[in-house]
Amino acid sequence: GMRSAVSAARRAATAAAAASTISTGGGQAAALSKADSTSLRARAKALKHIDEFPEIYPDFVQSPVWNRRIPLRESLERADMLERRMQLDVPEFYVGSIVAVTTTAAYLGAKEHRFVGICIRREKPGLLHQFTLRNVIDGQGVEVMYELYNPTIRKIETLKLEKRLDSDLSYLIDAHPEYSTVDPHMEPVAHPAGTPVPVNQMKVKLRPPPWTRRWEVIGPAGVANAWEDATPWYKRKFHKTKVNDYEKYDLIAAYRTGSTLEHELKVEEEMQEFERQRHAAGLTRRRIFRSASAAK
Amino acid sequence: MLGSPSSLSLLTRLFSPSISSTVAASGRWYPQPAYELSKHRSRPPVMGIHRRTRCMVVDNSQLGKEAHSSGKLAYCIHVYKQGFRAKHMPHATLGDKVLVAIRGEMKKAFVVGANTHVHLRKHGVPVTDTNNIVLLNEEGNPLGTRVTTAIPAQLKTKVDNAQFAKVLAISNKFL
Numbered sequence: 001g002m003r004s005a006v007s008a009a010r011r012a013a014t015a016a017a018a019a020s021t022i023s024t025g026g027g028q029a030a031a032l033s034k035a036d037s038t039s040l041r042a043r044a045k046a047l048k049h050i051d052e053f054p055e056i057y058p059d060f061v062q063s064p065v066w067n068r069r070i071p072l073r074e075s076l077e078r079a080d081m082l083e084r085r086m087q088l089d090v091p092e093f094y095v096g097s098i099v100a101v102t103t104t105a106a107y108l109g110a111k112e113h114r115f116v117g118i119c120i121r122r123e124k125p126g127l128l129h130q131f132t133l134r135n136v137i138d139g140q141g142v143e144v145m146y147e148l149y150n151p152t153i154r155k156i157e158t159l160k161l162e163k164r165l166d167s168d169l170s171y172l173i174d175a176h177p178e179y180s181t182v183d184p185h186m187e188p189v190a191h192p193a194g195t196p197v198p199v200n201q202m203k204v205k206l207r208p209p210p211w212t213r214r215w216e217v218i219g220p221a222g223v224a225n226a227w228e229d230a231t232p233w234y235k236r237k238f239h240k241t242k243v244n245d246y247e248k249y250d251l252i253a254a255y256r257t258g259s260t261l262e263h264e265l266k267v268e269e270e271m272q273e274f275e276r277q278r279h280a281a282g283l284t285r286r287r288i289f290r291s292a293s294a295a296k
Numbered sequence: 297m298l299g300s301p302s303s304l305s306l307l308t309r310l311f312s313p314s315i316s317s318t319v320a321a322s323g324r325w326y327p328q329p330a331y332e333l334s335k336h337r338s339r340p341p342v343m344g345i346h347r348r349t350r351c352m353v354v355d356n357s358q359l360g361k362e363a364h365s366s367g368k369l370a371y372c373i374h375v376y377k378q379g380f381r382a383k384h385m386p387h388a389t390l391g392d393k394v395l396v397a398i399r400g401e402m403k404k405a406f407v408v409g410a411n412t413h414v415h416l417r418k419h420g421v422p423v424t425d426t427n428n429i430v431l432l433n434e435e436g437n438p439l440g441t442r443v444t445t446a447i448p449a450q451l452k453t454k455v456d457n458a459q460f461a462k463v464l465a466i467s468n469k470f471l
Binding site for chain 2: 065115123130142256
């Protein structure tokens with residue numbers, strides 16, 4: 001839908017920008033960009049490129065802050081991340097999936113601690129990547145932030161693999177509790193391999209305001225009629241600022257914060273090379289590079 | 297002159313997109329992720345439990361029930377903790393002792409659930425939607441006989457504290 005159209009446009013813009021920096025002549029640039037994109041496509045095919053790579057591996061995406069994109073630092077961080085992923089099985093999960101995390105800590109002694117909840121947020125690139133789980137326990141909303149590469153994590157399980165309409169479900173704190181209630185003893189729901197990850201079209205009904213943020217202005221896709229629920233005082237105050245529809249057409253913003261096919265292919269190549277080496281050593285059969293929708 | 301390689305490289309450096317999206321001195325750029333916003337500018341005034349922060353009493357004491365049913369919640373008036381700066385009261389976090397005003401009385405209480413700001417959260421520490429407290433009497437013992445909600449398991453590290461051990465003893469469920 002919209003997302004794929006924007007990503008396609010983003011790719012085109014990236015290729016065009018790359019070509020324009022290489023050459024100055026018009027015809028030459030067109031020829032170069034064509035050659036460039038065909039070679040990229042050939043590489044993507046050879047590497048069995050996953051189209052949803054930035055969503056499955058948000059930790060491998062480059063920093064949205066451009067002067068933190070230091071190639072040496074990034075490659076060192078990626079090496080550490082791959083090493084950790086060989087030790088810990090990090091399954092595919094998205095914002096909106098139901099995830100269980102098992103941790104251990106000094107205060108628990110030898111015991112392990114398990115928390116089940118909906119993943120409401122995934123943020124920060126690289127080794128600092130963190131995700132937040134939310135659940136309602138005895139009528140009390142609880143959120144736990146986990147750092148993906150923290151060594152206290154023993155196990156991560158995806159109990160239900162699905163996406164939601166938004167990439168940030170922070171509004172669940174302002175929604176009725178039934179929307180974020182998950183049974184802590186729930187049985188995992190198997191995802192049939194090779195089928196696309198389902199997108200849950202659920203529209204959440206918010207509690208009456210005040211809310212933690214101006215959801216009627218932000219307008220997440222997964223919130224049912226936030227504008228109708230907002231109080232007249234806020235409507236009067238903020239109705240002029242509700243013009244944020246242009247943001248989805250902002251290709252420059254998408255280019256700056258998003259990931260490029262070139263970077264994705266580089267990371268995929270590294271991952272596959274790392275796997276090949278470890279499998280050849282005969283120590284493990286674990287796979288890091290995989291996706292539920294592309295599996296055979 | 298414009299065609300010389302040095303001036304060309306200077307021009308491309310001046311107009312390249314990477315220059316225009318570096319971190320400016322203002323600390324704000326576009327498009328900026330929410331977690332990159334500095335906590336030192338344009339922030340809401342208070343993050344954490346401080347003076348006038350409303351707290352929910354989660355024990356079964358009569359005082360807490362009355363406060364809850366009357367709709368006039370207990371609120372923090374002091375935090376019993378050494379701050380970093382003289383005359384600047386610190387914010388209370390999980391397991392800290394606070395003084396609260398409740399039903400016209402002043403009561404000491406332990407924080408057993410904190411609604412922490414997104415930037416200040418720690419790995420694996422549960423954050424509740426409300427700030428939860430357990431009231432203490434004058435002797436420092438819990439006012440109620442039971443804690444009604446689940447409390448974070450990290451609080452078990454405070455079992456050495458004689459007063460807090462009594463709060464742990466009356467709580468039966470941990471997050």
